[in-house]
Amino acid sequence: MTLSTDPRLERVIRPAAVVPGRAAREIIEWLGTQDVTRGGKWSAGIGSIQRYSGPWDGPAGMRGSALLLGSLHITWDTYDVTIYRVNVTEAGADSGLTVDALCDEVLAVVGLTLASCPRADLLAAPLPDPFKVRATQPW
Numbered sequence: 654m655t656l657s658t659d660p661r662l663e664r665v666i667r668p669a670a671v672v673p674g675r676a677a678r679e680i681i682e683w684l685g686t687q688d689v690t691r692g693g694k695w696s697a698g699i700g701s702i703q704r705y706s707g708p709w710d711g712p713a714g715m716r717g718s719a720l721l722l723g724s725l726h727i728t729w730d731t732y733d734v735t736i737y738r739v740n741v742t743e744a745g746a747d748s749g750l751t752v753d754a755l756c757d758e759v760l761a762v763v764g765l766t767l768a769s770c771p772r773a774d775l776l777a778a779p780l781p782d783p784f785k786v787r788a789t790q791p792w
Contacts, residue, residue: 663740664752670770674732676763681734683762690714695759701726704755706744720744723755735773 672680684702687693689709696703702725711717722745726738739752756767 662742662746662752663738665738666736666767668772668775670736670756670767671773672734672736672760672763672765673771676765677732677734679763680759684759689716689719694719700728702759704745704750704758706748722748722750723752725756725759736767736770 681697684695684697687695689696689705689707692708694705694707696705704722704724705716706720706722707718709716709719711719721742723739723741725736726740728735728737736756739756741750741752741755745755753767756770760766760770
């Protein structure tokens with residue numbers, strides 16, 4: 654699967670969306686009840702939350718006929734979850750899924766949307782001190 658440059662199918666979320674601790678825990682608990690191995694449409698891992706077309710129905714709990722529709726790429730802080738990139742597969746787009754709709758489906762569990770989700774604070778990178786940089790040059 655190649656990732657698309659089409660903003661409807663893939664987007665780096667800038668600034669990243671931050672799901673606060675309590676809401677993040679509620680979403681993770683909900684995802685556990687909606688897991689693809691339990692008849693649901695979601696698979697949550699350490700670095701991503703994936704949406705499938707249906708439960709995994711293959712032999713020995715494998716994916717079977719379920720198609721991957723999209724993924725939210727996340728990082729975990731001590732309490733919060735940060736959504737930094739989202740992509741929708743061609744199968745997801747064919748079913749009408751968009752980046753915003755995929756995020757909103759997960760965030761709706763706690764009354765949020767991608768548009769209303771708190772955002773990460775972006776701090777400007779400190780500029781190097783030109784005198785210190787020059788002093789460390791070997792010439």
